[in-house]
Amino acid sequence: MLDFKRILVRWMCQRLLMTAVLGLWPAHWALAQNNTDAQALLVASDAVRNPPGSFSVQLTLTEFRKGAQTNRSGLLIYAKPSSTGGQYSNLVRFMAPARDANKLMLRSGNDLWFYDPATKASVRISAQQRLLGQASNGDVMSTNLARDYSAQWVGEAVVKDGEGRDCSCVHLRLKSTGAHVPYPSVDYWINPSNQRPVMARFFTSEGRLLKTAYFRKFQLVLGLQRPTETVIIDGLDPDWVTLMQSTQLTPREVPDSWLQRDYLARFTGE
Amino acid sequence: MTMGMHHLLLCGLALCCALASGAQAQAIDPLALTPTDDTPDPTHASSGLRLEVQAQTADLRFKPAGLARQQQRGVLDFRREWTLRPHLKLGLSNRLEQVHADTGSVTRHALREAYASWRWGGTDGADNYLDIGRVQWRNGVASGFNPSDFLKRGAVLDLGTQNPQALRENRLGTVMLRQQWLGHFGSLQLAFIPKLSSRPSTAAQANPREPAWERTNAEDAALLRFAPKTGETWTAEGLLYDRAGEPVRGALNLTGAVGDAWIVHAEWAGGRAGGGAARNSTGPNTTTAASHHDQELAVGASWTTPWGWIATVERHQSSTIGSSDAWFTRIAWDNAFGLRNINLAAFARINSSDHSRLWQLDARWHLNDHHSLALIWGQYEGSPGSEYGRVPTRAYGQATWTVYF
Numbered sequence: 001m002l003d004f005k006r007i008l009v010r011w012m013c014q015r016l017l018m019t020a021v022l023g024l025w026p027a028h029w030a031l032a033q034n035n036t037d038a039q040a041l042l043v044a045s046d047a048v049r050n051p052p053g054s055f056s057v058q059l060t061l062t063e064f065r066k067g068a069q070t071n072r073s074g075l076l077i078y079a080k081p082s083s084t085g086g087q088y089s090n091l092v093r094f095m096a097p098a099r100d101a102n103k104l105m106l107r108s109g110n111d112l113w114f115y116d117p118a119t120k121a122s123v124r125i126s127a128q129q130r131l132l133g134q135a136s137n138g139d140v141m142s143t144n145l146a147r148d149y150s151a152q153w154v155g156e157a158v159v160k161d162g163e164g165r166d167c168s169c170v171h172l173r174l175k176s177t178g179a180h181v182p183y184p185s186v187d188y189w190i191n192p193s194n195q196r197p198v199m200a201r202f203f204t205s206e207g208r209l210l211k212t213a214y215f216r217k218f219q220l221v222l223g224l225q226r227p228t229e230t231v232i233i234d235g236l237d238p239d240w241v242t243l244m245q246s247t248q249l250t251p252r253e254v255p256d257s258w259l260q261r262d263y264l265a266r267f268t269g270e
Numbered sequence: 271m272t273m274g275m276h277h278l279l280l281c282g283l284a285l286c287c288a289l290a291s292g293a294q295a296q297a298i299d300p301l302a303l304t305p306t307d308d309t310p311d312p313t314h315a316s317s318g319l320r321l322e323v324q325a326q327t328a329d330l331r332f333k334p335a336g337l338a339r340q341q342q343r344g345v346l347d348f349r350r351e352w353t354l355r356p357h358l359k360l361g362l363s364n365r366l367e368q369v370h371a372d373t374g375s376v377t378r379h380a381l382r383e384a385y386a387s388w389r390w391g392g393t394d395g396a397d398n399y400l401d402i403g404r405v406q407w408r409n410g411v412a413s414g415f416n417p418s419d420f421l422k423r424g425a426v427l428d429l430g431t432q433n434p435q436a437l438r439e440n441r442l443g444t445v446m447l448r449q450q451w452l453g454h455f456g457s458l459q460l461a462f463i464p465k466l467s468s469r470p471s472t473a474a475q476a477n478p479r480e481p482a483w484e485r486t487n488a489e490d491a492a493l494l495r496f497a498p499k500t501g502e503t504w505t506a507e508g509l510l511y512d513r514a515g516e517p518v519r520g521a522l523n524l525t526g527a528v529g530d531a532w533i534v535h536a537e538w539a540g541g542r543a544g545g546g547a548a549r550n551s552t553g554p555n556t557t558t559a560a561s562h563h564d565q566e567l568a569v570g571a572s573w574t575t576p577w578g579w580i581a582t583v584e585r586h587q588s589s590t591i592g593s594s595d596a597w598f599t600r601i602a603w604d605n606a607f608g609l610r611n612i613n614l615a616a617f618a619r620i621n622s623s624d625h626s627r628l629w630q631l632d633a634r635w636h637l638n639d640h641h642s643l644a645l646i647w648g649q650y651e652g653s654p655g656s657e658y659g660r661v662p663t664r665a666y667g668q669a670t671w672t673v674y675f
Contacts, residue, residue, distance in 0.1 A: 003538040051279065067298040069306050070610055072639070097639035098674035101316030109502040110527050118349065119438040120406045124505070128528040128574035132604065164301055182530075214301060233300050237608065241300040257397050262450070262457035262497055262504070266389075266399060268353050 034153035038172050043146040044195035049215070050144065051087075051222045054254040057246050058095075064241040073097060076269070080254035082109070087147045089259045093269060098229050104264050105130070115264035123263050128147070130209040131182055131210075145188070148181045149174035159189050160200045161232055162216025168189055169198050183210060197227065202235075209235030276292040298531035318350030319675040329665040337662055338371035349383070365427070365440060378478040378515035380427055382406060383443040396453030404486075407461070409509060410537050410568075411523045414598030414619065415586045417539035417566035418521030420493060420511040421463075424471035434617070444486040446493075456498040458462070463491040465514070468485065489514040503527055509539075531574045540565030543590060564590040570598070579603045595622040611636040619658075626652020626659045644670040 058077045063071040074095035079088040094103040104115040112130055116120045130136050154171040161167040169189040176184045182238070183202040191198055197215045206208055211234055215227035226249070234240035257263050322345035330339060331348030349363035363383035369376050410416030414434055425441040436613040448461035467484035491514065497507035509521040519541035526534045570584030584598040600617035613636075618629040630648035637643060646668040652659030 030646065062303075064300075064303045065610065067303065069303075072305065078388075079512075096316070097636075098316040098320075099636065099639075099642060099672075111502040112527075116439075121408050121438060124525045124527070124533050124535070126527065126533050126572070126574045129531075129580060132578055133572070160301075162301060162670070164299075177635065216301075231301055231303075239298070239640070241303055243303060243305065255397075256454065257452050260452070260457070260499060262459075263397075263450055264389075266397075266450075266452070268351070268359060 006236060038151035038153040038170070039146060041170060041190055041192065041195060042151040042172060042174070045188075045190045045197045046115065046144050046146050048195055048224060048226055049197060050079070051224075051226075051251055053251055055249060055251050056254070057250070058248045060245045060247070062243045062245075064243070066239045071097075073100070078252075078254045078258065080256075080259065086219070087144055091254070091258055091267070092118065093267070104267060105133075106259065106261065106264060108259050111261075113261045113264065115261075115267075116252070117265075122264050127182055132147075136182065145186065148176055148178060149186060150177050151158060151188075154187075157189065159199055161191075162214035162227075162229070167198050168193075194225070211235050222251065317675045318348055320347045321345065321673040321675070322347060322670055324668060324670040326666065326668045328663050328667075331663050331664050332662055336373055338373045339370055341371035343370075344368045357389045359389075361385050361387065361403075363443070370465050376478055379480075380442060381441070382441070383482045396451060399448075399450040399452065401446070401448040401450075404443040404445045404481075406441065406450060406637035407446070407448070407493075409521070409523070410440060411525050411535045412537045412568035412570060412584055412586075413572070413582050413600060414570075414584050414617070415568045415596070416537060417568060417588075418509050418523055418537050420509070420513075420519065420521070420539075421486070424488070442482060442486050445483065454499065456496070456500075458497075459493075459495045461493045463487060463493065465490045481610075489516075533572045535568075535570055535572075537568040538565060564588070566590070578605070596620060597622060621652070621657040624652060624656035624659075626650075628658050628661075640674050642672045642674070644668075645673070646670075 056076065059075045059077060061071075061073045061075065062069060063073075076093040076095055078091040078093075081087065082089050083169060089108040090106070092105040092107075094100040094105075096157040102117045104117075106113045106115070107130065112125045112127060113122045114125050152173045152175070154173050157169055157171045158166050159169050167189075168191070170192045172188045172190065174186040174188055185203045185207075187201040187203070188197065189199040190196065196218060199215070200213045202210045202213070211232050213233075214231040215229075216231065217227065217229040218225040219228050220226075221228065228246050230244040230246075232242040232244060234242075258267065289540055298414050298509045313323065322343065324343040324345065326341050326343070328337075328339050330337065333339070344367070346366045349361075351359055351361045353359050361383055363381075365378075365382060365480045367378040367380075369378065379662040381404060383404050383406050385401055385405050388400045389397060390400075391398040408416075408419055409421070410419040416422065421444045422441060422547040425444070427442065444460040444463055445466060446463045448459060450457060450459045464487060466487040468488075469484045492512045494510045495507060496509075496527075497505070498505060503526060505523075505525045507523045509523075510518060511521070512518045517541055521537070523538075524536045528534055543562050566586070566588045568586045570582060570585055572580060572582040574580055580597075580600075580602045582600045582602075586594075586598065587594045597620040598617065599617065599620075602613070602615040604613045606612050606614040613634045615632040615634075616630065617632075618627055620627040628648065628650050630646060632644065632646050634642060634644045647665070648667075650658040650661040650663055650667040654660065
């Protein structure tokens with residue numbers, strides 16, 4: 001009698017376990033599948049923002065405070081996917097205002113240098129120091145997010161896009177996979193029908209909002225509809241808005257020698 | 271109506287205004303903002319020309335001959351490079367000053383740079399460059415004191431400020447023939463510096479319109495610098511400097527990125543001491559006489575704070591005769607108090623031995639894309655006979671309006 005009871009209890013436990021496993025399996029499988037899709041969607045969205053290979057792009061940044069235009073600056077960015085992993089190394093040339101003309105900023109991973117032609121000196125700067133300046137806004141354009149972040153599927157949502165229209169998007173949460181990434185986490189909304197980036201929110205490791213970006217004014221550039229304007233809203237001060245307009249996106253060779261500190265004094269742009 | 275009522279009405283009015291402005295701020299749609307059409311094209315190339323108008327006042331402990339209490343300067347500053355052909359570049363950097371002081375007026379001309387640069391190679395990923403002319407070549411990774419910046423001796427111009435960045439910006443270049451190899455291995459540079467004048471360096475002050483070769487090319491010299499390509503975290507470079515009549519000196523520079531907010535640096539130079547001239551015009555007060563080994567070291571760190579300030583602390587040590595020990599600290603805050611275009615900075619040099627010090631406050635306001643206003647206040651403090659206490663100037667103030675063309 002005791003044996004029968006023991007067998008019955010064991011059989012019930014096995015049934016319960018099987019039910020639990022079989023019941024949860026589709027959920028686990030679906031989540032993993034969604035995250036795989038999320039990463040693929042992020043890769044596709046990166047390809048919309050950035051052309052394949054090396055390129056240069058001219059950015060005009062217009063700053064607004066409380067709705068009034070306060071500043072305008074110009075940057076010329078040379079970007080090249082690094083041989084180790086595909087993240088971009090960037091050389092940023094300041095074009096305007098006149099007091100900043102021809103200053104350079106080099107980012108090669110965690111190796112960041114600022115060059116001032118007036119002093120003929122290259123000064124090493126921290127990743128955080130770079131974020132204080134306008135050049136960091138260029139990162140929004142020339143960064144392979146899929147290289148440094150793992151994407152998690154959050155869900156689907158209807159958000160206002162950069163033109164103020166409702167857009168059905170996939171909401172992804174990006175977590176940085178390595179050190180020295182300027183934004184440890186990003187909330188990203190992508191239109192799944194055309195892989196266009198719609199909106200992004202960049203956060204610190206403590207979860208503090210650094211900036212919100214809207215990608216808009218998609219135009220046919222180098223064979224794809226790509227965003228030519230990005231509206232960046234400061235996370236701390238929402239009245240501080242930067243409009244970034246990109247022009248002359250051009251595929252071009254960026255020699256390795258350009259992307260080292262000792263070249264900065266030699267740089268002429270061609 | 272009582273005073274209390276007045277205050278109440280004023281408070282109410284202020285509250286209404288605040289609410290109205292708040293409502294206006296809330297009404298702003300960031301996606302609807304567009305640039306105004308009357309702003310200049312930000313991609314327009316700079317001419318390289320700027321105009322400075324400057325007024326300076328000084329409080330003197332005592333008044334040596336030639337040192338002014340009040341002076342005004344008008345400065346035309348020009349620096350530009352031209353690419354004549356894909357492989358040929360010309361550069362010119364010049365500063366013309368008209369100084370009116372209570373000691374008299376003088377016109378100063380500083381030819382900082384005039385050079386031609388030729389590039390060749392590049393097919394195998396390596397570029398070669400040949401420079402000839404007066405070239406400004408600054409070395410070192412420290413902020414306040416650069417033992418490895420061998421070419422700074424005699425090159426610094428009198429600007430009425432001790433700000434290290436301003437001194438670096440306005441120093442004379444050295445006439446040289448320099449070749450640089452730049453490739454996957456890193457960078458190797460070798461320069462030959464000819465002796466161009468036998469006059470004493472004070473001769474330049476006698477005629478401030480001359481190129482002042484004696485300040486930068488008083489002896490034959492050679493300078494070698496090697497900066498290997500390293501990883502992302504650490505960088506290193508080594509230098510050798512051989513100047514006629516002096517022992518060869520070597521130098522080593524290191525930088526490292528520690529996390530996202532810290533940069534550490536170390537700069538060392540050393541060799542057999544010799545000659546009689548002070549090697550460092552902006553660092554600890556050191557002179558060499560008898561032949562022995564000496565070394566100079568600057569070690570420091572720079573921290574980008576979460577509030578947007580950049581704080582730098584450096585310690586300088588020199589084991590030359592009359593060994594010295596000094597601290598340098600600097601805090602810079604761009605867009606201070608959240609105000610776009612207002613930059614504040616302060617630095618101090620402190621002699622650890624006699625505790626004398628120099629400090630300077632620097633405020634800059636970029637009025638618009640082409641106009642800036644800078645205000646400087648600095649003080650030399652210390653007991654009589656100390657490094658900074660014996661400087662004739664006790665305090666100085668300076669206002670500079672700069673126009674960028």
